[in-house]
Amino acid sequence: MMAFEFPGQYYEVIRGTLRDVHAETAYLADWLAKSGKATGGRVLDLGCGTGTTLRALAARGHGGVGVDASAAFIAWATEAGGDGLEYVRADLADLDVAEFATEEPFDLVVCLFATLNMVPPEALVPLLRQVRGRLAPGGHLVLDAAHLLGFVDTYQPSMIAHHQRDGVLLTRMVHTSVNGHTACWRNEETILARDPDGAVSMHENGFDQWVLTAPQIRGALAAAGFRVVAEHGGFRDAPPPPFGKGPLVQVAALDG
Template sequence: METFNFPGGCYEVMRRGMRDATAEADFLAAYLPPGGRVLDLGCGTGTTLRALAARGYAGTGVDSSAQFISYAKEAGDPGVEYVWEDVTRFHTSTVYDVVTCLFGTLNLVPYADLPGLLTRVASWLRPGGHLVLDAAHLLNFVDAYQPAVVTHHRGDGLLITRLARQVLRPLDGAWINDETLLVRGTDGTVSMYENTFAQTVLTGPEIRGLLRSSGFTIVEEFGGFRKESPAPSGRGPLITVARVS
């Protein structure tokens, strides 16, 4: 997996403009028993886990970015543990009521590593527990494709300009994102960060097939965290809820 080497505070600001943390936490809480535990693979700066901790749920967050994990630990809740590790190398003897893999984290895993990861995830779930996947699929990439994208994000006294370049690597089906972040801090100084990551392009049938071959039964599919139906065209988010067969 890729490592995101820029400050966690910048990620928090950008994520806030792209995601609804309250809707995500409400969605996940519906699958958690009172006092339940959650494992968030690719937890970023811990946004989702903090929202769940406020509802009384403990858990563990795993991420490959040292800066994101540092931010999460400083902002975190005593009931949440954070682990700096690539999710493909993470192992645990703890079992959880819910395992989550959100915001396209699954796409950051090389295709060859997906079956092994999902098989391990199945062993980390309690009987009756659920896996919640929020993965980008082929039409997400097609719809979103632009050779170059410039976006601006404001919050917490920061102004972030993100310049992103997208390239498809056809031989292995990888979508390459090459980003430059220009960040004006609260003191007016400007910093620049370079960030490159590859995403595995998956289709809906591939995601379902990977889950079934790893021992899961698909329970529900949604097009958003407010339990919208998946778009008939296949465009938009694909949120899959599964449990061990």
């Protein structure tokens, strides 16, 4: 499917209205500090989109590499710049970290905004094993995946959503279909964009997501040589909700 090949400035609007970049950045910077890198750390962002997270961390003195399958998003992120940042276009299911321009290890690896759900289940452990080989001793891996109840609670076959920021108005018309045999959710959407100058454009986007459960992610981490060191109910130092709903952020370190 064609996926996320619409202009990067529109993704910035969508992400900005759905996520709290300041809370996320503070949380990630805290884990960098726990890795001994209050500044000068190196970050690998898997599914970096338009580089929002990396630019925010660069403002705090950290560098790193962003990986995303979208040529449009990688081009936008590269143009946006940021000290010590570089971007690689690659599908996470086929990622080969040996092709990176540097072999320097990373102090923090992140996979946010349900990007992990876009990795086919059979590719998940191989991806995590590659990450393990590039994580510095004392470093951390932060995963922000969408889990089963999140999918079930929010499921709608059709949905219209509006996003507005910096004079841009976006309307997303989304159709979702579910394959119960593969636990795959296919999302097809049409995006109508009105720019500040009144120009209107239309874009198509589609992507697949696989349903994950927290035990599945823990199992994949263990199989790849990680151990879970923390689980939080979002980007704050608070435990996950006891009833199993709501956000779940998992933090892992090298096992042994």
